[in-house]
C-alpha cells in the first residue's frame with residue numbers, strides 16, 4: 001500500500017474518486033456492484049463524509065449487520081428489564097438504554113425506579129459489586145469480538161476479588177457467521193465486503209479468507225477515515241476488474257493477519273461457541289460466544305433464570321431488513337415520521353452505529 005499522507009486529504013480523496021470512476025466505467029454496462037460495509041462505524045463514517053454521494057453510479061454501498069446494539073433481539077431488553085424489576089443493578093453501555101423492548105425500555109424502567117446505570121467502563125460493574133454486596137449486579141454484555149475481552153475483565157476481576165454478586169447477561173456475537181448467513185440468503189446479492197476494522201483488529205484479516213476462497217468475494221479491511229474508505233473501495237474495484245478475490249488488509253496500521261493474540265486467549269479461556277439469536281437473521285448456530293460451564297456462576301441467564309431468545313419484534317419496524325442490506329432506511333414507512341432519534345421505534349435509530357440513525361443524521365433531505 002502506497003503511503004497516503006493525511007487520511008482526510010481532499011486532493012488524495014479526489015484522486016481516488018477519479019480512479020474509482022475509471023475502474024467502474026470499465027465494467028459491463030449492466031453490471032451494478034453491491035459492496036457491503038459490514039461495520040456500523042463504517043456506516044456512520046460513510047454517511048458523515050457523504051461518501052455515497054460521490055461514488056460511481058454503478059457502485060452501491062449497502063449496510064450490513066455490524067451494529068451490536070441493533071442485532072441484539074428484543075427479548076434481551078425484556079430480560080434485562082425483568083432483572084432490574086427483580087432488584088438487580090443493571091450496568092450497560094449507553095446505547096442500549098433507549099432501545100425499545102417488547103413493552104418498555106431500560107430508560108423507562110429507570111424512570112420508574114429501576115436501578116439502571118450507564119457504565120463507561122466494564123469495571124464499573126466491579127465497583128458497584130464491591131459497593132453493594134447485598135445487591136446483584138448484572139452487566140449487559142453485548143458486542144462483537146471487539147468488546148469481548150474488555151468485558152471479560154469483569155469475570156477476571158470478580159474471580160480475583162472473590163465477588164459473588166456480579167454476572168453478565170451475555171449476547172456476544174461473532175461477525176463471520178453472520179456474513180455466511182447473508183451469503184446463504186438468495187434475496188441478498190453481495191459482490192464484495194468492506195470488512196470491519198475494529199473486529200478485524202481482534203480476529204485478524206485472515207478470518208475473511210473463506211469468503212474470498214469459497215465465495216470468490218473480494219474482502220478489503222479498511223479504516224474509518226474518508227481516504228481509508230475510498231481506498232478500500234478502490235482495492236475492491238481493482239480486484240473485481242482483475243477477476244480476483246483476495247483478502248487485502250489496507251488497515252495495517254491497526255490490523256494484522258492473525259489478530260490480537262491476548263484478546264483471543266482471554267476469549268478462549270472464558271467463552272465457548274453457542275447458538276445466538278440475531279435480530280433480522282434469526283438463530284444462527286455457533287454464531288455467539290457464551291460463558292463456559294465452569295464460569296456459569298457469572299452467567300446472568302443461568303444464575304437468575306431469565307432467557308434470551310429471538311422474542312417478538314415490533315412488526316412495524318423494518319430493522320431486520322435494514323440489517324441485512326435489503327432495505328435502506330428511507331424505504332421504511334416510519335423513517336423520519338413516527339421513528340426518529342428522539343422517538344425511536346427500532347434499535348437502528350437509537351444506536352450511534354445504527355444505519356437508520358446515520359441516514360437520519362447525515363442523509364435526510366432538509
Ligand code: SF4
Nearest residue numbers: 318319332339346356
Ligand atoms: S426507521 Fe425506525 S422503524 Fe424503520 S427500520 Fe429504522 S429503526 Fe426501524
